[in-house]
Amino acid sequence: MSVIEVENLKYRYPDTTTLVLDDLSFSVEKGECLGIVGENTAGKSTLCYALAGLVPHFYKGAYGGKVTVNGLVVREHEIATIVENIGLVFENPFSQMTGAKQTVYGEVAFGLENMGLPRKNMHTRIEKYLKLLDVYSVKDKNPFDLSGGQMQRVAIASVLAMEPEVLILDEPTSQLDPQGSKDVFKVIEQLTGKGMTIILVEHKMEQIAQYADRVLLLHEGKQIDLDTPEKIFSRLDLKEFGVRPPVVTSIAQALTIRYPDTQLYPVTIQEFKRLEEMK
Amino acid sequence: MNRFKLKDIAFSYSPDVSIFEGLDLTFDSQTTAIVGQNGAGKTTLVKIMKGLLKPSKGTLSIDGESIADQTAAQLAKRVGLVFQNPNDQIFKTNVLEEVMFGPLNIGFSRFEAEKGAREALKKVGLESKVSDNPYDLSLSERKLIALASILAMDTEMVIFDEPTTGQDFAGKEKIKAIINELKAEGKLILCILHDMDFAADVFERTVVLNQGEVILDGQTRDVFPEKNVLEKAYLEQPYVTQIAQALGYNDSFIHESELVAFLNNKK
Ligand SMILES: Nc1ncnc2c1ncn2[C@@H]1O[C@H](COP(=O)(O)OP(=O)(O)OP(=O)(O)O)[C@@H](O)[C@H]1O
Ligand SMILES: Nc1ncnc2c1ncn2[C@@H]1O[C@H](COP(=O)(O)OP(=O)(O)O)[C@@H](O)[C@H]1O
Numbered sequence: 001m002s003v004i005e006v007e008n009l010k011y012r013y014p015d016t017t018t019l020v021l022d023d024l025s026f027s028v029e030k031g032e033c034l035g036i037v038g039e040n041t042a043g044k045s046t047l048c049y050a051l052a053g054l055v056p057h058f059y060k061g062a063y064g065g066k067v068t069v070n071g072l073v074v075r076e077h078e079i080a081t082i083v084e085n086i087g088l089v090f091e092n093p094f095s096q097m098t099g100a101k102q103t104v105y106g107e108v109a110f111g112l113e114n115m116g117l118p119r120k121n122m123h124t125r126i127e128k129y130l131k132l133l134d135v136y137s138v139k140d141k142n143p144f145d146l147s148g149g150q151m152q153r154v155a156i157a158s159v160l161a162m163e164p165e166v167l168i169l170d171e172p173t174s175q176l177d178p179q180g181s182k183d184v185f186k187v188i189e190q191l192t193g194k195g196m197t198i199i200l201v202e203h204k205m206e207q208i209a210q211y212a213d214r215v216l217l218l219h220e221g222k223q224i225d226l227d228t229p230e231k232i233f234s235r236l237d238l239k240e241f242g243v244r245p246p247v248v249t250s251i252a253q254a255l256t257i258r259y260p261d262t263q264l265y266p267v268t269i270q271e272f273k274r275l276e277e278m279k
Numbered sequence: 280m281n282r283f284k285l286k287d288i289a290f291s292y293s294p295d296v297s298i299f300e301g302l303d304l305t306f307d308s309q310t311t312a313i314v315g316q317n318g319a320g321k322t323t324l325v326k327i328m329k330g331l332l333k334p335s336k337g338t339l340s341i342d343g344e345s346i347a348d349q350t351a352a353q354l355a356k357r358v359g360l361v362f363q364n365p366n367d368q369i370f371k372t373n374v375l376e377e378v379m380f381g382p383l384n385i386g387f388s389r390f391e392a393e394k395g396a397r398e399a400l401k402k403v404g405l406e407s408k409v410s411d412n413p414y415d416l417s418l419s420e421r422k423l424i425a426l427a428s429i430l431a432m433d434t435e436m437v438i439f440d441e442p443t444t445g446q447d448f449a450g451k452e453k454i455k456a457i458i459n460e461l462k463a464e465g466k467l468i469l470c471i472l473h474d475m476d477f478a479a480d481v482f483e484r485t486v487v488l489n490q491g492e493v494i495l496d497g498q499t500r501d502v503f504p505e506k507n508v509l510e511k512a513y514l515e516q517p518y519v520t521q522i523a524q525a526l527g528y529n530d531s532f533i534h535e536s537e538l539v540a541f542l543n544n545k546k
């Protein structure tokens with residue numbers, strides 16, 4: 001069975017009339033990284049909430065269809081049960097901070113305490129993830145006295161520390177400096193290598209192209225396409241959905257540099273270079 | 280306003296760590312991007328300029344006049360700051376009220392404030408959301424509301440703290456158009472960014488801040504070829520520059536169209 005199965009998912013926020021998620025059906029395999037792309041308000045964050053159970057448990061509204069994650073039917077289980085299996089890094093790191101703890105260290109410990117992890121293991125884990133995200137030096141600071149990027153790093157660390165089976169990242173590097181953002185994507189690559197299943201919402205198509213195995217193209221709540229990055233970014237009608245391909249793909253299109261067999265365009269610099277040299 | 284000058288600025292949040300020790304920077308009519316690693320002090324810098332944080336040393340002046348002599352209310356009319364996190368800025372439950380709040384606060388009449396607010400909402404493409412609750416909107420929309428609130432105040436200088444975060448292509452194009460329009464109106468523009476492509480594409484001047492110090496400051500076209508300095512500051516070159524380099528061409532390309540034209544010519 002797939003780790004994530006979404007069947008005919010439909011959702012509408014309370015007191016609204018339009019479906020924000022309109023009949024989505026797809027599945028994600030263990031160890032896969034699924035990218036989600038779409039213009040602003042396409043429904044990407046709402047889909048993340050639906051996978052993590054915030055929809056329909058926190059955001060009520062009208063809900064149809066079925067979401068199963070790690071064997072749990074999301075609608076039928078409490079959030080507390082779901083969070084042990086699924087980690088969600090919010091789009092706004094501010095939303096991730098519990099406000100219950102006075103220090104960054106305590107903030108990362110919070111989730112682990114709730115999980116009932118033994119003290120000793122807890123310390124090792126917290127240290128590991130704070131260092132991985134390069135925020136160990138601010139471990140004693142109040143989470144609300146951090147810079148935006150530091151807070152985003154702490155948000156990611158606090159979710160990673162729980163080592164969930166499924167990790168959902170909603171624009172996780174939006175406030176990170178370019179090197180920090182690269183580091184996070186390298187970590188993502190390592191984690192999928194170890195069998196973690198990852199859902200990644202991202203506006204930087206270069207990152208999607210590099211790290212996603214498949215890409216879900218969402219538009220006005222509808223599932224337009226679900227395919228490899230090369231297929232999705234080679235779509236000639238991509239702009240109609242408010243999405244631009246990676247810079248390298250758009251240059252390849254302008255110069256008609258493509259794979260001779262499939263006629264698709266390259267999505268990474270390495271592939272672009274290889275095809276250009278072949279020409 | 281023609282010039283905003285910071286001279287010998289020192290600042291720290293706590294006695295043991297200093298953020299700035301003697302920073303000098305001047306902003307003039309050139310649109311300026313500030314880039315730098317997380318925690319470099321970018322947000323702190325613009326909060327000082329806006330008068331929200333007080334430096335322990337140094338002076339700030341507008342067109343040669345020290346701002347120490349101006350009240351917070353006076354400064355509010357001259358310098359607008361769009362916050363990094365819209366949640367720090369938004370607290371009304373109605374979009375129109377939210378965008379009118381700033382203008383009313385600096386003395387606009389209700390009529391003027393509403394006119395300004397509606398125009399600003401139109402510029403960010405959210406005129407249809409006037410009656411919504413900002414907290415029922417997506418984060419990208421909330422960021423544009425926060426931006427509109429500052430535009431509506433019609434200040435002489437506009438500072439943006441990471442405005443493109445979470446914006447799709449169309450959103451970024453909107454922000455680019457707004458910046459160019461503000462520039463044409465003669466306003467001073469300063470913008471903090473982590474998006475190197477946007478910085479290279481839109482701004483005339485780029486300042487690289489690293490651990491509270493300016494390590495590079497110049498015309499954008501001259502700054503982005505400096506790969507080593509950028510990497511030292513945890514930054515990278517724009518994708519276009521990276522692609523040109525990977526193909527073995529010199530690194531002065533900062534616009535996609537330039538590189539395409541160049542490669543087409545070579546064929
Ligand atoms: N209210 C505060 N109290 C204490 N320290 C703070 C506070 N705000 C920021 N700092 C610290 O000051 C330093 C500079 O923060 P600042 O927010 O200016 O960084 P920045 O360059 O804007 O970073 P980012 O790119 O992550 O937004 C950081 O080390 C941060 O932890
Ligand atoms: N709490 C809410 N109540 C009502 N509508 C909402 C709420 N949150 C988001 N929306 C609306 O749902 C749509 C999809 O939003 P979102 O999932 O955040 O999109 P994306 O992440 O793709 O930008 C938008 O039109 C947004 O305004």
Ligand SMILES: [Mg+2]
Nearest residue numbers: 044045091417
């Ligand atoms: Mg979103």
Ligand SMILES: [Mg+2]
Nearest residue numbers: 147148322363
């Ligand atoms: Mg900042």
